[in-house]
Amino acid sequence: MQAWVSERxxxxGAEAEVGLGTYLGQPAIAKIRRPRGWRHPELDARLTRRRMMAEARLLTKLARAGLPVPLIQDFDIAASRLIMxxxxxxxxxxxxxxxxxVQSAESVLVESGELVRRLHRQGITHGDLSTNNILYCHQQGASLIDFGLSRITEEVEDFGIDLHVMHEILGASHPDHGQAMEWIIKGYLSVDGEHGPPPFAGGGPLPSAEEVVLRLKDIMTRVRYHG
Ligand SMILES: Nc1ncnc2c1ncn2[C@@H]1O[C@H](COP(=O)(O)OP(=O)(O)O)[C@@H](O)[C@H]1O
Ligand SMILES: [Mg+2]
Structure with a gap:
């Protein structure tokens, strides 16, 4: 029996093709990195391998920490294919x-903000916090996907930039939800209130949620004045 059966x-995307199918009979997703024609093939293969390894490693770490992210089922470097x-x-x-x-935009966004803070408390940024990369289910809540640009860091600036990406996307794609970022921030701040200061990451202390939100405001001002 073939472990992975592709359906459609x-x-x-620019970097990857995503397929729906089954893995050992269970619903699964295959993410296949596509060669980028304009890059040197050897360099391309090396970059692809490095990105995929980083994505798989961070997904494993986050799943172990109990975050709602896809579980890796199979990882085939030669085929540039990650099954989850x-x-x-x-x-x-x-x-x-x-x-x-059914659920108000407010509760969905507050919950998404909480999830982003839980990610940052692991000392990890997402790198591409668009409204396509957060899934929401009425029964199971919010989850995160697409960790191809994710990084390990302790820098307040990196976490601030992660939130800023979200702020820009919410403003551009969802102007009808004027309060969207406030709700994200409300959720983001609530986690430290409940769980105390962030745990120590590998390299050093992690910034508090308040510090990250202050930095976000700083980044917003910088972008406004310098473009
Ligand atoms: N594990 C998953 N579970 C459910 N849907 C997924 C999963 N992974 C990807 N998808 C769907 O496929 C789309 C593209 O996947 P993604 O990893 O974001 O690729 P890209 O890097 O091209 O943005 C997502 O926006 C989502 O709709
Ligand atoms: Mg994506």
Whole structure:
């Protein structure tokens, strides 16, 4: 029996093709990195391998820490293919566009903010916090996908930039949700209130949620004045 059975391609991005199928009979997702024609083939293969390894390593670390992220099922470096569990729910972008959503945008965004803070408390940034990379399911809540640009860090600036990406995307794609970023921040700040200061990461102390939010405001001002 073949372990991975492909059903259909659900997404073709700049770097990867994402397929839906089953792995050992269970619903699964295969992410296949595509060669980038304009790059030197050897360099391309090396970069692809490094990115995939980083994504797989961070996903494993986060799943062990109990965060809602896909579980890795199989990792085939030669085929540039990562197979992971299919997470339930729809991307945040769809929830925000759907005015008939059962749950209010507020609770979905507050929960997403909490999840981003839980990620940062592991000393990890996501790198691409768009409303496509957060899934939300009414039964199981928010989860995170797409860790290709994720990094280990203790720098307040890196966490601030992670939130700033989100701020820009919410402003550009969801102008009808004017309070969206406030709700994200509300969730982001609530986690430290409940769990105390962030745990020590490998390299040094992690910034508090308040410090990161202050830095976000600083970055917003910088961007406003310097473009
Ligand atoms: N584990 C998963 N569970 C459910 N849907 C997923 C999963 N991984 C990817 N997807 C879907 O495929 C899309 C593209 O995957 P993603 O990893 O974000 O690729 P890209 O790097 O091209 O953005 C996502 O926006 C989501 O809709
Ligand atoms: Mg994505």
């Amino acid at each position: 391609i659900i997404h073709v 569990t299919l997470l339930p729910g729809r991307p945040l972008i769809e929830h925000l566009r759907d005015s008939n959503s």
